[in-house]
Amino acid sequence: MYTLKKSLGQHFLKDENICRKIVDAVQAxxxxxxxEVGxxxxxxxxxxxxxxGVDFKAIEVDAEKVQYLTATYPALQGKIIHKSILDATAPFTGGFHIVGNFPYxxxxQILFKILDWKEQVPVITGMFQKEVAQRIAATPGSKTYGVTSVLMQAFYDVAYLFDVSEQSFNPPPKVKSGVIRLRRRETTEPMKxxxxxxxxxxxxxxQRRKTLRNAVRSxxxxxxxxxAIFTKRAEQLSVADFAQLSFKMN
Structure with missing residues (x-):
């Protein structure tokens, strides 16, 4: 068997219904x-x-889990990359989808890493802490709309798929979770x-509480x-607003 490592933020899914729902979303x-990440x-x-018909690979930083997985599922021989995704290079040539119960x-950081690969990654299906999932999908004007919302939505359309309760995991996290799908946009806003x-x-x-004029003066x-746009605050601007504004930067 294997041990759970709090240092790696490990909470393992045990709800087979949720597992199948995630896989169904991927297969669609x-x-x-x-x-698969983690x-x-x-x-x-x-x-x-x-x-x-799917060429599958997984990336896992925990040596104990790599050993467990290859021993339990012989089909994974040669398909597991033993390193952190944050240090990895793209594991395929050509396009590939990403799925994962991402370490919370x-x-x-994982999403920002995937942005480096965006030309190769048309779809991401991921489970996140619910608050983070909502932040990624947030719209302008909401309190949860921020850096992650804008940077991901600039390149991906985000759909919130379903909630996942704490009891679906071992050990149960102290927060609820949510599964989202990010599908790469066919066209992106022109930007500098x-x-x-x-x-x-x-x-x-x-400095989101300040007006743009004070926050981005440099x-x-x-x-x-x-x-006039600089009298607004950051959360009032859409992706298109930020993209258009980038052309006027020093």
């Missing part, structure tokens, strides 16, 4: 190549390796560069800062 997107004890993995302590756009969004939300000339 018809992936040819599929990467397979853990294999709750979802055992269904994913049975999908017909680094779930946002992805790097400039990201800097603008992060700077704007770093990124624009005084003349540009006279524009």
């Amino acid at each position: 997107e018809h992936p040819a190549q599929l990467l 397979p853990g004890g294999g709750a979802i993995t055992k269904y994913l390796i049975a999908l017909n 302590n680094i779930s946002t 560069t992805a790097k400039a756009f990201t800097l603008l969004v992060k700077t704007a939300f770093n 990124l624009f000339t005084e003349e540009i800062l006279k524009d």
